[in-house]
Each structure stands twice: as structure tokens, then as C-alpha cells.
Amino acid sequence: MKCDEVKSLLDLHLDGELPMELTAKLDRHLLRCPQCAGELRSLEQTRSLLREAAPPCVPSPAFRERAAARLHTELAAHLRPAGGEESGRQWILPFSRHEV
Amino acid sequence: MTSNGNGTQALRESPHEKRLVARFQAGESEALSALFDLHVDRVYAYSRHLLDNREDAEEVTSEAFLRAFERAATFRAECPFRGWLFGIARNLCLDRMRQPRLILMDPDDAGRASDGGTGADRMETTIAVRRALAELPEDYQLVLKLCDIEQWDALEAATMLEKSVQATKSLLYRARRALRSRLAEIWSDEETASAVEEATV
Numbered sequence: 698m699k700c701d702e703v704k705s706l707l708d709l710h711l712d713g714e715l716p717m718e719l720t721a722k723l724d725r726h727l728l729r730c731p732q733c734a735g736e737l738r739s740l741e742q743t744r745s746l747l748r749e750a751a752p753p754c755v756p757s758p759a760f761r762e763r764a765a766a767r768l769h770t771e772l773a774a775h776l777r778p779a780g781g782e783e784s785g786r787q788w789i790l791p792f793s794r795h796e797v
Numbered sequence: 798m799t800s801n802g803n804g805t806q807a808l809r810e811s812p813h814e815k816r817l818v819a820r821f822q823a824g825e826s827e828a829l830s831a832l833f834d835l836h837v838d839r840v841y842a843y844s845r846h847l848l849d850n851r852e853d854a855e856e857v858t859s860e861a862f863l864r865a866f867e868r869a870a871t872f873r874a875e876c877p878f879r880g881w882l883f884g885i886a887r888n889l890c891l892d893r894m895r896q897p898r899l900i901l902m903d904p905d906d907a908g909r910a911s912d913g914g915t916g917a918d919r920m921e922t923t924i925a926v927r928r929a930l931a932e933l934p935e936d937y938q939l940v941l942k943l944c945d946i947e948q949w950d951a952l953e954a955a956t957m958l959e960k961s962v963q964a965t966k967s968l969l970y971r972a973r974r975a976l977r978s979r980l981a982e983i984w985s986d987e988e989t990a991s992a993v994e995e996a997t998v
Contacts, residue, residue, distance in 0.1 A: 708966070708969070708970045708973065728830070739977060740973055740974075740977065743973060743976055743977040744945050744973065745978065746922060746926050746931065746980070747926055747941065747945055747976065748946060748948060749919075749922075749923065749926075749943065750923040750926035750927050750930075751837060751923070751927060751930065751942070751946050752946070753946055753947050753948070754841065754842045754845035754846060754854070754947070755838065755841075755842070756837060756838065756855070756858065758842040760841075760855050760858075761837060763859075764837070764855070764858060764859040764862065765830060765833055766835070767859055767863070768829060768833060768859075768863060768866065769826060769829070769830075769861055771863055771867075772829065772863075772866055772867070775824060776824050776825070776826040776829065777824045777825060777826060
């Protein structure tokens with residue numbers, strides 16, 4: 698494997714998307730080539746620093762509850778109650794009359 | 798994953814999601830809750846990164862789900878619900894970004910930036926990384942946030958970005974290198990400034 702080819706595969710390697718046989722070839726090259734090994738290391742470090750500096754955004758439990766409650770309230774007319782018996786009645790949504 | 802005929806991959810609905818959509822369309826409230834739980838993290842994260850404000854992200858997320866469910870009539874089986882929902886969220890975010898806004902420091906940002914930080918060095922690094930990220934072109938920022946921070950797979954990010962998977966990966970790879978370069982420049986400038994300061998004392 699040549700350096701150019703290795704460099705084009707480093708991101709796939711970083712993302713764990715490189716097929717096994719190519720990973721083995723790439724690893725062999727990295728052991729012999731400090732330049733390519735350094736390139737991979739710097740990409741890994743950059744991503745690691747990014748993840749430390751900006752953790753994932755997760756909605757708060759309070760927001761989840763509020764938003765779910767709003768949906769159930771606003772769409773109440775279209776929904777059957779959870780676990781409720783249909784008692785022979787057919788529920789038809791305004792939008793289910795159309796072809797979907 | 799599936800091919801859309803143009804040699805690019807498109808989002809495919811899982812059988813589980815398909816069943817949930819059908820149950821929701823039949824009026825089951827439990828299916829609504831399940832679809833909400835399945836997608837709320839993704840929609841919120843995207844909105845939060847794009848709008849950079851917790852309250853706006855919460856409003857957009859809530860509105861996106863409401864519109865998605867209300868407009869279920871136009872939902873077509875060949876288009877996965879997730880892609881459709883993402884499209885609504887994206888348009889709402891873009892509308893929100895066009896509105897004039899008073900930019901306030903989001904208190905969450907300070908907390909998020911210092912999460913896991915223990916010392917001044919760590920805080921300096923965090924500030925430098927966030928500055929480098931903020932100085933990148935917007936499409937670079939967004940793809941880094943979705944793929945490297947949120948760790949979405951390329952197909953989901955591609956759906957949200959309205960690009961092919963290949964174009965999304967290519968954008969991501971360029972963005973990673975741009976972030977690395979900008980960070981190196983920032984640190985190099987800081988070292989130079991520090992050396993000048995020491996020399997003049």
C-alpha cells in the first residue's frame with residue numbers, strides 16, 4: 698500500500714468502516730510509516746478533543762414529558778385512548794380517508 | 798440502506814417503524830408515543846446544534862412532531878417517516894434562523910463546555926476547540942456535529958443534510974481536516990502571543 702492510498706482510507710478506518718482485509722494492510726503500512734501513523738493519530742486526537750469540548754445534545758426529561766403531553770393533547774381528537782376498547786366503533790382519522 | 802436509483806443510498810424504514818406508522822395512522826396513541834420516543838433525540842440534537850439555543854430547539858422539536866403527525870395524510874409509504882420528519886424539522890430550523898433574534902448566551906453552553914473539565918488547561922482547550930469549530934463554514938460545523946459529536950451514521954446525517962451518503966462522507970472528511978488546521982492555527986497564534994508577552998516583560 699502506498700501513502701496516498703492509505704491517506705484516502707484513514708477516515709474509513711477511524712469510523713470503523715474499513716473491511717478487515719484492508720484494515721490489516723493499512724495497519725502493516727502504519728507500523729512502517731510514521732508520517733501516515735501521525736496523520737491518523739492527529740485525526741483521532743482532533744475528534745477526541747471535539748467530543749470532549751462539545752458533548753452530545755440530549756433533550757431534558759422535563760422537555761420530553763412536556764412535548765409528549767402536548768402531542769397527546771393536540772391530537773386527542775384523532776387518537777383512540779391507550780388500551781381502550783373499541784366497542785364496535787370504528788375510528789377514522791381525518792387523514793386516513795385519503796390514499797397514503 | 799437501499800439505493801434510490803441514482804447510485805446513492807436512501808434511508809429505509811425498519812419494519813418496526815413501518816408498523817408504528819401504520820398503527821399511528823389507525824389512531825393508536827401508544828404508537829404516537831413510541832414514534833416520538835424513537836426520534837425525539839435526533840430531532841432535538843439537530844435543532845439544538847443548528848439553532849445553538851435550548852429553548853428554540855425545544856420549540857422546533859415540539860412543533861416538528863406536531864406537524865408531522867398532523868400531516869400524516871401526505872405521508873407516503875415509499876418515503877420513510879424519519880426522513881419526512883427530519884425534513885419538517887430542517888425547514889422549521891431554517892425558518893427560525895431567518896428570524897431576527899436577540900443572541901443571548903445559553904446557560905447550557907457554559908455547563909456543556911465545562912462538563913468533564915477539571916482544570917484551567919482543559920477549559921482553555923475546550924474554548925479553543927469550540928472557537929475553531931465556530932469559525933468553520935456552516936456545512937462543516939453541522940456535519941461534524943451530527944457525525945462526530947452526536948455519532949449519527951452517515952446515512953442519517955445524509956438524510957438530514959439532503960446529500961448523498963458519499964457527499965456527506967466527503968464533506969465530513971474535509972471538515973475534520975479543516976478543524977484540525979484551524980485548531981493548530983489557534984494554538985500556534987496563542988504560543989506566539991505568549992512568547993511575545995514573555996519577551997516584553
